[in-house]
Amino acid sequence: MPGRVQLFLAFLLAPVVGFYLAFSLTNPVHSLEESPLQLQLDKTRAQIADVGEALDETRDAARETAAVIEELHEAAEMEKEYYETRQKKIDQLVAASQSQVKMSEDVLDQILSSMLGDPIGQTFGKNATVKVYSLTEAGYRGYMAKVRLHNPNALKVVLANDKTVSDGETTSHAARRKGAILAVNAGGFYKIDGKLAVLGTTVVDGQIVTFSTNTNLSFVGFNKNGRLVGGKVTSREQLEKMDVLQGASFLPTLLQDGRRMPIPKEWANQRQPRTMIGHFSNGDLLFIVIDGRRKGWSNGVTLEEAQSKLLEFKVRDAYNLDGGGSSAFYYNGKILNRPSDGRERPVTSNIVILP
Numbered sequence: 001m002p003g004r005v006q007l008f009l010a011f012l013l014a015p016v017v018g019f020y021l022a023f024s025l026t027n028p029v030h031s032l033e034e035s036p037l038q039l040q041l042d043k044t045r046a047q048i049a050d051v052g053e054a055l056d057e058t059r060d061a062a063r064e065t066a067a068v069i070e071e072l073h074e075a076a077e078m079e080k081e082y083y084e085t086r087q088k089k090i091d092q093l094v095a096a097s098q099s100q101v102k103m104s105e106d107v108l109d110q111i112l113s114s115m116l117g118d119p120i121g122q123t124f125g126k127n128a129t130v131k132v133y134s135l136t137e138a139g140y141r142g143y144m145a146k147v148r149l150h151n152p153n154a155l156k157v158v159l160a161n162d163k164t165v166s167d168g169e170t171t172s173h174a175a176r177r178k179g180a181i182l183a184v185n186a187g188g189f190y191k192i193d194g195k196l197a198v199l200g201t202t203v204v205d206g207q208i209v210t211f212s213t214n215t216n217l218s219f220v221g222f223n224k225n226g227r228l229v230g231g232k233v234t235s236r237e238q239l240e241k242m243d244v245l246q247g248a249s250f251l252p253t254l255l256q257d258g259r260r261m262p263i264p265k266e267w268a269n270q271r272q273p274r275t276m277i278g279h280f281s282n283g284d285l286l287f288i289v290i291d292g293r294r295k296g297w298s299n300g301v302t303l304e305e306a307q308s309k310l311l312e313f314k315v316r317d318a319y320n321l322d323g324g325g326s327s328a329f330y331y332n333g334k335i336l337n338r339p340s341d342g343r344e345r346p347v348t349s350n351i352v353i354l355p
Helices: 002-025 028-033 036-116 171-178 236-241 303-312
Strands: 121-124 128-134 142-149 155-159 182-185 189-192 195-198 202-204 207-210 218-223 228-231 244-250 253-256 274-280 285-290 315-321 329-331 349-353
Touching: 036 128, 036 142, 142 329, 142 349, 155 171, 155 202, 155 244, 171 182, 171 329, 171 349, 182 274, 182 285, 218 315, 228 253, 228 274, 228 315, 244 315, 244 349, 253 274, 253 303, 274 303, 303 315
Parallel strands: none
Antiparallel strands: 121 128, 128 142, 142 285, 155 349, 182 329, 182 349, 189 195, 202 207, 202 244, 218 228, 218 244, 253 315, 274 285, 274 315
8 A cells, every 4th residue: 555655656746856857957048048039139138228328428419519509509699799789889980970071061161151152163073072162252362172082083193294394284284184173283393404394202193203302392192092191201112101192292381280380481471372282170172272463463372371361261281382373273164263474374283183
């Protein structure tokens, strides 16, 4: 009986013992870990992990890029606002400046009109605005032109027959030859071998055609902006730095920065026909011719009197040009003044204004 029981238990436990022995000899989990499928899964998991890290890095970079873009946008907006504000201020300044210039011009016109009456002639050209006044109300026989240049090239120094040595040319002939609306005689001259030669330093269209170091002479020039410049010129380098487009020479300088300049003794208190040039504080130019040496008409003006009158006209800088029988004032096709010789004198240079 015990033998049968033991045999029964042996049969009962046999499967368990077999399973145990099989499991102990071959570990199925170990086999699974070493299988190709498991290796592929591990590789995939590693790739997924790498992709996750890359995505994290990309998100961080994207956040940093977005922050930089936002900063750039803010900076651009600030810069835009700055430039818009600055441009607005510039526009306001330009408008104020233009308004001030216009006001200055209006005030100047009112001053001149109160002293001289209304203009006897006006030309509103593309290159220049010209207003011509009679000087009768100021006590003189002569004329004054106030000129506002719109184009610096509208003002020209014209040599007689375009030469430095010639037989001379009248102011009206030079004006008509160049198609000018306004013209006055310019620099002095001297005779050489029966011809007339320009005196001192002369500049035509930016070219120095004659140069002199004569310190007794005053140079009268116009720079590339159409502004009046001049005074004592002692070297070519000095002249070149002035950026002169046109210029001629005579003497003396009458006003400088609104101050009277000394009159040479040999010129003091002499009444003569005069041609003078200057500019107002707003940059407008003036050309004046006063008759003289004509009994019953006009004895002329002294340079001292001229200085006083120019200051009354609110002139800032002024120069005396060649006078006497050379003085001529041409406007709108004819000579308005009465030259002392009874007719125009041929001269070596004239200043003309193109309309």
